[in-house]
Amino acid sequence: MTRFIAPLxxxxxxxxxxxxxxxxxxxxxxxxxxxxxxxMSLNLLLGFTGQLSLGHVAFFGIGxxxxxxxxxxxxxxxxxxxxxxxxxxxxxxxxxxxxxxxGLCGYLIGRLSFRVRGAYFVIVTISFAEVVRLVALNWxxxxxGPLALTAIPNMVLPVPGLGDxxxxxxxxxxxxxxxxxAVSYLVIARLVASRFGRAMRxxxxxxxxxxxxxxxxxxxLTVAATLSAAMAxxxxxxxxxxxxxxxxxxxxxxxxxxxxxxxxxxxxxxxxGPLVGGILFGLLPVALRPVMAPEAQWIVYxxxxxxxxxxxxxxxxxALESLALRLRPAPEAKSAAKPAEAGANP
Amino acid sequence: MxxxxxxxxxALVLGGTYALLGIGLTLIFGIMNVVNFTHGALYTFGGYxxxxxxxxxxxxxxxxxxxxxxxxxxxxxxxxxxxxxxLRRSDIDxxxxxxxxxxxxxQSGTLWIFGGVAKAVPTPFPAQPLVIxxxxxxYVNLFVLGSAIALIAITYFTINGTRLGRAMRATFQDHDxxxxxxxxxxxxxxxxxxxxxxxxxxxxxxLGPVYVVTPQMGELAAVKAFAIVILGGLGSIxxxxxxxxxxxxxxxxxxxxxxxxxxxxxxxxxxxxVLLVKPTGLFARAERIG
Amino acid sequence: MSTHMSTPMSQPAGxxxxxxxxxxxxxGGLTAIADLHFDVHEGEIVSLIGPNGAGKTTAFNIMTxxxxxxxxxxxxxxxxxxxxxxxxxxxxxxxxTFQRTSVFADDTVRDNVLIGLHRHGDVAxxxxxxxxxxxxxxxxxxxxxxxxxxxxxxxxxxxxEKAGSLSYGEQRLVGFALALAVEPKMLLLDEPVxxxxxxxxxxxxxxxxxxxxxxxxxxxxxxxxxxxxxVSDRIVCLNYGRLIAEGPxxxxxxxxxxxxxxxxxSAAKLEHKEPVHA
Numbered sequence: 026m027t028r029f030i031a032p033l034x035x036x037x038x039x040x041x042x043x044x045x046x047x048x049x050x051x052x053x054x055x056x057x058x059x060x061x062x063x064x065m066s067l068n069l070l071l072g073f074t075g076q077l078s079l080g081h082v083a084f085f086g087i088g089x090x091x092x093x094x095x096x097x098x099x100x101x102x103x104x105x106x107x108x109x110x111x112x113x114x115x116x117x118x119x120x121x122x123x124x125x126x127x128g129l130c131g132y133l134i135g136r137l138s139f140r141v142r143g144a145y146f147v148i149v150t151i152s153f154a155e156v157v158r159l160v161a162l163n164w165x166x167x168x169x170g171p172l173a174l175t176a177i178p179n180m181v182l183p184v185p186g187l188g189d190x191x192x193x194x195x196x197x198x199x200x201x202x203x204x205x206x207a208v209s210y211l212v213i214a215r216l217v218a219s220r221f222g223r224a225m226r227x228x229x230x231x232x233x234x235x236x237x238x239x240x241x242x243x244x245x246l247t248v249a250a251t252l253s254a255a256m257a258x259x260x261x262x263x264x265x266x267x268x269x270x271x272x273x274x275x276x277x278x279x280x281x282x283x284x285x286x287x288x289x290x291x292x293x294x295x296x297x298g299p300l301v302g303g304i305l306f307g308l309l310p311v312a313l314r315p316v317m318a319p320e321a322q323w324i325v326y327x328x329x330x331x332x333x334x335x336x337x338x339x340x341x342x343x344a345l346e347s348l349a350l351r352l353r354p355a356p357e358a359k360s361a362a363k364p365a366e367a368g369a370n371p
Numbered sequence: 372m373x374x375x376x377x378x379x380x381x382a383l384v385l386g387g388t389y390a391l392l393g394i395g396l397t398l399i400f401g402i403m404n405v406v407n408f409t410h411g412a413l414y415t416f417g418g419y420x421x422x423x424x425x426x427x428x429x430x431x432x433x434x435x436x437x438x439x440x441x442x443x444x445x446x447x448x449x450x451x452x453x454x455x456x457x458l459r460r461s462d463i464d465x466x467x468x469x470x471x472x473x474x475x476x477x478q479s480g481t482l483w484i485f486g487g488v489a490k491a492v493p494t495p496f497p498a499q500p501l502v503i504x505x506x507x508x509x510y511v512n513l514f515v516l517g518s519a520i521a522l523i524a525i526t527y528f529t530i531n532g533t534r535l536g537r538a539m540r541a542t543f544q545d546h547d548x549x550x551x552x553x554x555x556x557x558x559x560x561x562x563x564x565x566x567x568x569x570x571x572x573x574x575x576x577x578l579g580p581v582y583v584v585t586p587q588m589g590e591l592a593a594v595k596a597f598a599i600v601i602l603g604g605l606g607s608i609x610x611x612x613x614x615x616x617x618x619x620x621x622x623x624x625x626x627x628x629x630x631x632x633x634x635x636x637x638x639x640x641x642x643x644x645v646l647l648v649k650p651t652g653l654f655a656r657a658e659r660i661g
Numbered sequence: 662m663s664t665h666m667s668t669p670m671s672q673p674a675g676x677x678x679x680x681x682x683x684x685x686x687x688x689g690g691l692t693a694i695a696d697l698h699f700d701v702h703e704g705e706i707v708s709l710i711g712p713n714g715a716g717k718t719t720a721f722n723i724m725t726x727x728x729x730x731x732x733x734x735x736x737x738x739x740x741x742x743x744x745x746x747x748x749x750x751x752x753x754x755x756x757x758t759f760q761r762t763s764v765f766a767d768d769t770v771r772d773n774v775l776i777g778l779h780r781h782g783d784v785a786x787x788x789x790x791x792x793x794x795x796x797x798x799x800x801x802x803x804x805x806x807x808x809x810x811x812x813x814x815x816x817x818x819x820x821x822e823k824a825g826s827l828s829y830g831e832q833r834l835v836g837f838a839l840a841l842a843v844e845p846k847m848l849l850l851d852e853p854v855x856x857x858x859x860x861x862x863x864x865x866x867x868x869x870x871x872x873x874x875x876x877x878x879x880x881x882x883x884x885x886x887x888x889x890x891x892v893s894d895r896i897v898c899l900n901y902g903r904l905i906a907e908g909p910x911x912x913x914x915x916x917x918x919x920x921x922x923x924x925x926x927s928a929a930k931l932e933h934k935e936p937v938h939a
Contacts, residue, residue: 077464137647138646140646140647141646144400144406144463144467145601145646147406147467148406148597148601148642148646149642149643149646151594151597152594152598152638152639152640152642152643153639153643155594155635155636155639156636156639156640156643159632159633159635159636160636162632163630163632163633215791215792219796219800220779220800220803223772223775223776223779224776226765226768226772226776227765227776227779230765230766230767230768231762231764231766233727233747233759233762234759234762234763234764234765234839235776236746236747236748236751237725237747237748237751237756237757237758237759237840238751238756238776238839238842238843239748239749239751239752239780239843240748240776240779241748242748278590282471282475285468289468318483320479320482320483321479321483323475323476323478323479324475324476324479324480324483326472326475327471327472327473327474327475327476327479328472328476330468330469330472331454331469331472331473331476334458334465334468334469334472335457335458335469338461338465
């Protein structure tokens with residue numbers, strides 16, 4: 026059943042702008058799409074490898090800054106009289122660089138922080154994101170600090186027959202986000218179904234057993250972290266060229282929390298989970314905005330996060346799946362009659 | 372030289388409250404295996420409780436302070452009872468996420484109720500600082516340092532000299548064995564969380580009057596507490612005390628001699644450095660395989 | 662005993678595939694293993710026995726790289742494993758099963774074996790991301806291999822079920838299938854028949870003989886003495902982390918030190934029970 030969620034979403038969301046002319050709603054959908062890409066990429070780590078990374082916003086923010094600075098240009102002096110000047114270039118180059126550099130960051134962070142697990146890993150990832158935020162805030166020469174990078178150009182795509190097209194309208198940006206989201210989804214789906222996906226699952230369920238089967242934990246987790254970071258970097262680039270102004274607030278912990286809520290509510294470790302959670306929590310502010318203040322909205326999010334963890338700890342998609350299974354007795358159902366002896370798993 | 376002395380004095384004052392924060396978190400982490408993301412919000416809560424008691428209710432400063440600490444104790448017990456007790460069998464990730472949810476509710480709730488404008492809590496101490504030779508120290512800071520040391524001593528005595536403390540230490544070693552020995556582990560968990568919360572609230576109630584009280588004051592405090600726990604080791608009160616002072620010195624000297632903008636980066640850098648040099652943490656316990 | 666392996670113990674067949682060389686393991690002040698020294702030869706079935714806490718699982722963890730010994734070393738096919746990580750050891754052809762958590766409980770039996778076949782079907786990233794013919798062929802080959810292993814251990818009919826929902830004995834078989842998927846040259850089995858009933862145990866004995874006859878050397882830790890006596894070519898007995906006896910089953914069965922270790926001093930004088938053969 027959940028197999029059809031993604032194609033269904035793609036068709037529905039490809040058709041939405043044809044009937045929707047409200048720019049406010051279209052804007053909300055674009056931001057939702059960008060955050061959903063982040064949620065999907067976080068799910069690769071949090072859901073499929075079981076590593077709770079709470080520094081994911083760092084990759085989103087680095088992607089945004091790299092892409093914006095590539096397009097805008099910069100002129101910084103470094104210690105020892107070094108000086109780097111960049112004239113500014115095509116936003117598409119910024120996008121590619123954002124993906125490549127965040128991927129590299131993900132690789133390095135993965136190499137370093139997968140040496141620790143559990144609570145320590147969580148704290149290291151948060152620390153990394155906060156250090157990056159403080160750098161963005163304090164390296165004024167490069168980032169303008171709290172004054173923000175402004176007048177970031179829109180994304181420009183080469184279209185055959187039309188030459189370079191700047192994506193100025195919301196509609197154009199909407200389809201760009203949708204396309205990147207679809208590609209990200211496909212990459213994750215293929216990966217998860219492959220030998221690599223099985224290695225991730227094995228590590229998540231029982232690391233010792235996976236190691237004993239020849240699965241290289243560090244390598245597998247690092248590859249997952251690299252891809253995950255690169256996707257978040259792509260989302261950051263899309264964000265920068267759409268919003269056209271970024272400041273160090275793109276590194277706020279609350280964005281990470283939003284991504285985590287999306288993944289956990291939708292169903293971590295499922296392909297459709299981040300889509301469902303992303304769209305739910307991406308559009309919830311739209312629904313709540315007329316009736317309550319932003320801080321009250323956050324109270325609602327916190328309450329929903331707790332409620333989901335208490336009531337459907339595995340998330341909405343798995344809950345729906347098991348509901349569907351119960352309504353329509355599947356041939357597999359008889360295996361449930363066997364006494365479960367899963368107690369062997371500590 | 373005089374400047375250095377002044378930095379050291381400032382670091383001592385700061386270190387006392389950092390130690391309080393760190394001890395609260397390390398107890399909860401070590402005994403309950405819960406990463407407490409409400410710790411910063413509890414620190415904020417202590418600040419606002421102080422504000423409410425001293426300003427809104429007009430209580431005497433020295434009465435308002437214990438009131439704020441007890442309020443933190445009760446709030447901690449409440450959180451443990453409603454949110455953590457039902458999740459006793461859940462993994463560490465689940466409780467961590469629930470604590471993040473609770474932290475969001477507390478912080479946003481504070482913002483909602485009190486607004487974003489900072490609140491000042493008046494103190495009965497003379498504004499004129501105490502000048503000793505080349506350095507100066509305000510009376511309120513002196514009081515904060517003294518109170519922090521007193522609270523650390525009380526906590527230390529509670530853990531090492533009382534029946535409750537013995538049960539807590541047994542639970543820390545091995546909760547199954549502690550339960551077999553007749554320790555009411557559930558009660559110990561509630562007590563641990565309440566004590567840890569009271570210490571966080573105490574730090575907020577002590578520092579609130581020194582600076583101002585804002586809904587965001589707990590965000591950085593929480594991260595600093597994490598840094599202290601990693602420095603000092605799981606569940607170790609003396610480790611957290613030392614860690615609190617190390618962090619305070621690193622920040623004070625870093626801000627004084629490197630760049631004030633990166634003052635708050637010190638905690639994070641310490642975390643990253645410690646974990647990368649000794650990946651399993653300074654005082655990690657070996658895990659069983661098989 | 663097996664007619665296949667009738668060589669006397671003093672002159673075991675083949676060359677040493679695994680050498681445990683004066684291995685010691687201390688946890689703080691506690692000595693888990695002291696100066697353990699023995700060989701396993703190619704094509705043998707050797708059992709490591711001893712009372713609870715004798716250090717058998719610790720020895721396994723050392724041999725497979727999960728623990729680093731505080732002294733001595735382990736050689737596998739002449740290669741020193743001191744600096745080798747568990748996943749690399751598996752790649753060298755030394756596979757193991759686990760006593761307690763032997764399966765990926767949330768996955769189906771087939772998916773378990775597919776995870777175990779990690780070393781097979783490695784394709785380039787492009788073949789992984791796009792449905793190329795090469796990627797598809799590799800995947801099909803891996804699935805075929807998984808079905809062959811499930812057939813061999815007799816779990817073909819349970820392939821679609823969640824491993825965690827199987828009986829404990831069947832989970833041991835899944836764990837065994839996982840280790841076989843590594844295509845090892847040597848298998849370390851940690852209490853493989855615990856949780857199995859008598860007929861399951863007999864089936865398992867036939868299975869490991871079959872695997873051995875295909876050239877896989879086997880070292881097992883087991884408490885089921887009749888099974889151990891029946892299947893082993895040689896037995897190594899530990900007590901309190903020390904090797905106390907080594908030899909063919911007949912010799913071990915009547916070794917007073919072994920009987921004393923299991924039954925206490927007074928029982929050492931009593932006559933032992935004849936093992937049950939089926």
